[in-house]
Amino acid sequence: MGPLTILGAVSASIGLVQIMFPKFILKLKPLGIKSSKQIKQGGYITLPLGVIVIIFDSIVIK
Numbered sequence: 001m002g003p004l005t006i007l008g009a010v011s012a013s014i015g016l017v018q019i020m021f022p023k024f025i026l027k028l029k030p031l032g033i034k035s036s037k038q039i040k041q042g043g044y045i046t047l048p049l050g051v052i053v054i055i056f057d058s059i060v061i062k
Contacts, residue, residue, distance in 0.1 A: 004057035012050030018043025 018025060022036035022043075033039060 002057050002061065004061065005054055008050045008053030008057060010050070011046055011053065015043045015045075015047030015050055018046060 018039050022039035025039050026033065026036050030039075
C-alpha cells in the first residue's frame with residue numbers, strides 16, 4: 001500500500017463523513033462555512049477525488 005493509496009483512503013473517508021454528518025462538522029465551527037449544504041457539497045467533491053487517487057495509484061503508478 002503506497003502513500004497515495006493511504007492519502008486517497010483518508011480523503012475518501014473524510015468525504016463520507018462530510019456527506020453523512022454535516023451537522024456535526026458544523027458544530028465544530030469551521031471558518032467560512034455557514035450551512036450544512038456547503039459541507040455536503042465539499043464531501044461530494046472530496047469523495048470521488050479520493051477514489052480517483054486510489055485508482056491512479058493502483059493502476060497507473062504500478
